[in-house]
Every structure is written in structure tokens, then in C-alpha cells.
Amino acid sequence: MKPVFVTASTIQELSMLVRVIGARQRADAGLREVYDGRIGKRDIIIAVTGMGKVNAASAITALLEHVSPQILINTGCCGAYRGSSLTPGDLAVATAEIFADEGVLTSTGWRPLDFIGIPFVVRNGKSFFNEFPLSVQAAEKAVHLAAALGLSIKRGKFLTVSTCSGTTGRGDELYRRFGGICENMEGAAAAQIALRYGVDCLEIRGISNMVEDRDLSRWDIPRAVEAAQRFLLKYIEEL
Numbered sequence: 235m236k237p238v239f240v241t242a243s244t245i246q247e248l249s250m251l252v253r254v255i256g257a258r259q260r261a262d263a264g265l266r267e268v269y270d271g272r273i274g275k276r277d278i279i280i281a282v283t284g285m286g287k288v289n290a291a292s293a294i295t296a297l298l299e300h301v302s303p304q305i306l307i308n309t310g311c312c313g314a315y316r317g318s319s320l321t322p323g324d325l326a327v328a329t330a331e332i333f334a335d336e337g338v339l340t341s342t343g344w345r346p347l348d349f350i351g352i353p354f355v356v357r358n359g360k361s362f363f364n365e366f367p368l369s370v371q372a373a374e375k376a377v378h379l380a381a382a383l384g385l386s387i388k389r390g391k392f393l394t395v396s397t398c399s400g401t402t403g404r405g406d407e408l409y410r411r412f413g414g415i416c417e418n419m420e421g422a423a424a425a426q427i428a429l430r431y432g433v434d435c436l437e438i439r440g441i442s443n444m445v446e447d448r449d450l451s452r453w454d455i456p457r458a459v460e461a462a463q464r465f466l467l468k469y470i471e472e473l
Contacts, residue, residue, distance in 0.1 A: 236304040237277035238470055239297055243285045243420050246455070247310040250463040252280055266293055273470050279303070283420065287394065290420035291427050298431045304473070305372060305434045308424040309466060311442035311458040313398070315405050318390065318415035320441050322454045325387040325461055327376045328437035331422040332412055333364045334393040344411070355430055365391075366425035372436040379469055387465075390415035392437060394422035405445030417445060438462055438469070 242248045245267065251257070257271030257280055267282035279301070283293035294306065314320035333354075338345045346364045347353070353361035373389060380387035393414040399405040408417065421437050428435035440458030 235276055237279050237301060238273075238473065239279050239281065239294075239301075239303040239306045240466065240470075241281045241283050241290070241294060241297075241306065241308050241420075241424060242310040243283055243290065244310070245282050247459045248280055248282060248463070250460060251466060254467060266296065268297075273467070276470070276473065278470065286419050287396065287423040291423040294424055294427045298427065298433065302431070303433060305369065305436055306424065306428045307466065307469075308421055308435065308437045309462050310418065310420070310439055311455050311462070312392070312416040312418040312439040313405075313443045313445040314416045314441045315409040315414065315445050316402070317406075317409045318388070320388055320415060322441050322443060322452075323457045323461055324441045325380065325385065325465055326392070326416050326439050326441060327373050327387055327389050328368050328392040328421060328425075328439075329370075329373060329389050330368060330391045331366045331425040331437065332391055332393050332414060333422045334408055334412060334414070334417065335396045336364060354426055357429060362426070362429065366422055366429055368425055369434040369436055372434055375472070376436065376438060376465075376469060379472060380465065383465075383468060385465065387438075388415060392421050392439070393417040394419060399445045400448035402446045408445075416441065438466060 255271040257269035269280040348363045355362045391414040440462035442458035443453040
């Protein structure tokens with residue numbers, strides 16, 4: 235039986251999962267923080283990647299070079315756009331991940347990578363520029379499980395940024411441009427690497443804040459990461 239990989243940028247986003255399943259940190263993981271555990275008969279490999287696209291991509295690549303999992307699950311917290319109908323503490327599952335920063339800034343505005351014709355990945359004859367798909371089946375399973383548990387979870391496109399949107403205006407701009415429901419700093423990199431290696435990818439995050447003029451007093455990261463991890467425990471048990 236293939237293992238399940240679970241990744242997030244910080245230990246805060248994974249600590250409850252590590253504790254509940256009694257996962258043990260690898261002594262030979264080098265610079266990476268990797269934990270091994272089990273849920274039932276299934277091996278779970280939990281990795282703290284570090285923040286941002288480069289850290290996420292390098293950590294996930296290192297894992298996939300050694301083991302092919304049943305599924306890669308990327309998790310953590312994120313900020314929701316005002317038009318998404320999400321609020322702090324809610325759960326969100328990605329239908330696709332979009333690199334929202336990569337592109338060209340022209341005199342007439344921003345253009346995505348297909349403007350210059352250079353894709354990030356070409357797989358099975360198809361070119362992928364800014365947008366990467368995630369597993370439809372895995373996302374649907376998450377939605378059905380949430381309904382069975384009486385939880386609310388919203389599906390939609392996630393945006394990955396290098397510069398977090400700290401103003402209402404910037405958040406509204408990205409929402410109009412892409413129609414995404416929330417933003418994070420690692421998801422598109424995880425989806426890109428999963429696609430390159432032919433691995434199913436699921437992304438589930440808890441909403442920690444609204445994307446608005448930055449006000450940390452309105453954020454609730456502990457609530458967001460707990461909600462995501464509690465749900466993932468149930469999700470993995472059902473695999």
C-alpha cells in the first residue's frame with residue numbers, strides 16, 4: 235500500500251497531525267523536518283517544507299525522488315478574498331492552483347506566462363503555464379466527507395503568490411483577475427511538482443484571515459490550522 239504525503243510550510247500547520255498519530259521525526263532527514271507515522275495500515279509521511287515556492291518545490295521533489303505516494307496533500311492556512319464568501323475558520327479545497335505573480339507587466343497591464351509562450355511544464359503534449367490542475371476525485375471526496383461530517387467546505391481556484399496581498403485593493407484585483415477564492419505561498423509549486431511526477435495532488439487549507447488591509451488582530455491562524463488538520467485526519471482515515 236502506497237503511503238500518503240502531507241506537506242505544509244510550518245510545523246504549526248502540521249503539529250496536531252504529528253501528535254495525534256504519534257509520528258516520529260526522521261533522524262536522517264538532513265535539513266528537512268520529516269515525520270513518519272501511520273493511520274490504520276497506511277504509512278503517512280509528513281514534511282515541513284518551509285515557506286514559499288522554492289522551499290515547497292525542493293522539499294517535495296526530494297520526497298518524490300525516493301517514494302511514490304498514493305496522494306500528495308498540501309495543507310496549511312491561507313487568506314480568503316472578499317468575494318469568496320469564506321470567513322476565518324472555514325475550510326477550502328482547491329480545484330486548481332495558479333501562479334498569480336509569474337508573468338509579464340506590460341504597458342497595458344499584466345499578462346500571464348502564455349504571453350511569452352514558455353510553459354512551466356509540458357506533460358503528455360499539453361503545456362501548463364500559470365494554472366495547474368489538482369485531483370478532481372480527491373477534491374470531490376473531500377467535499378462529500380465534509381458534508382457527511384456536517385462541515386462547510388468551499389471548492390475553488392487557489393492563488394499562489396510570492397508577495398502576500400496586504401491591502402484590500404490588491405486582494406480585490408487578484409480576485410477579479412483570476413476568480414480564485416484564497417491565496418497562499420506554496421500550493422502552485424506543490425501542484426506543479428506533483429504533475430511533473432504524475433502524482434495525484436489535493437490541497438486543503440483553513441482560512442486564517444481575509445485578504446484586506448493588513449490587521450493581524452483580525453487573524454486566527456490557530457483556528458485555521460486546527461480545522462484543516464482535524465479534517466485531514468478524517469480524510470486520511472477514509473482513504
